[in-house]
Amino acid sequence: MSQFMVEITLPKVMTEDFAAKIPAQRQKVNEMMEQGQLMSYALSGDRSRLWCVVKADSEFEVMTLVSEFPLIEYMDATISELMFNNVVALRLPLFSLN
16 A cells, blocks of 8 residues: 655635535545544645645545545645655553553
């Protein structure tokens, strides 16, 4: 299984329909993250771009997953397969029963 960077351009003007779909978008993103399909999801400060890392077997599978986004009709996506994706892991202390 590979990882892919999806760079998404969003519209410059947010319509009422777009804004109404944001809660459903967040819910879908959370579901995909819990299922391990989506590794990260980030929005630029000016809200013009999204970046997400998707775990999938092919670019076609990535497009299939991204097409489930409620905001897909407002998105222009570019997909790139990643050679690697370094992530800082949260290190928790070991639990002791003593």
